[in-house]
Each structure stands twice: as C-alpha cells, then as structure tokens.
Amino acid sequence: MGKRNKHTAFMDSTFIKTLIQAFEIKRTPLPWNKAILAGVSAAFPAGIGLMLGDLQSGLAAGF
Secondary structure, eight states, X not given: OOOOOHHHHHHTSHHHHHHHHHTOOOOSXXXXXXXXXXXXXXXXXXXXXXXXTOHHHHHHHTO
C-alpha cells in the first residue's frame, strides 16, 4: 500500500461517495405509477368537495 495523503483521505470519505452517488444517472425505471396514484389520491377529496359545491370541506377532508 502506498502512502496516503490528505487528498486521498478526503476522496475516500463517506460524504464524498454519497455526494457522487446522488448525481449519478441511473438506468433503473422510476415508479411513475406510484407517483401518479399518490397525486390522484391527494386530489380526490378536494375534487369531490368541488363537485359537491363545498371545496373547503373537500380540502379539509384531504388532511
């Protein structure tokens, strides 16, 4: 093993590895169906309240 300097110790840190992984482009598919269903589920009570003419109650039911 060679002599380690300050620069290699910094590059081997867990923080730097995590930072590099955060900006990697991954080729795995994103779960779009879960995201879309979550949006529909969140908007459903407000939509029902709007259709019934009481948006305020629909918004309150969503929380």
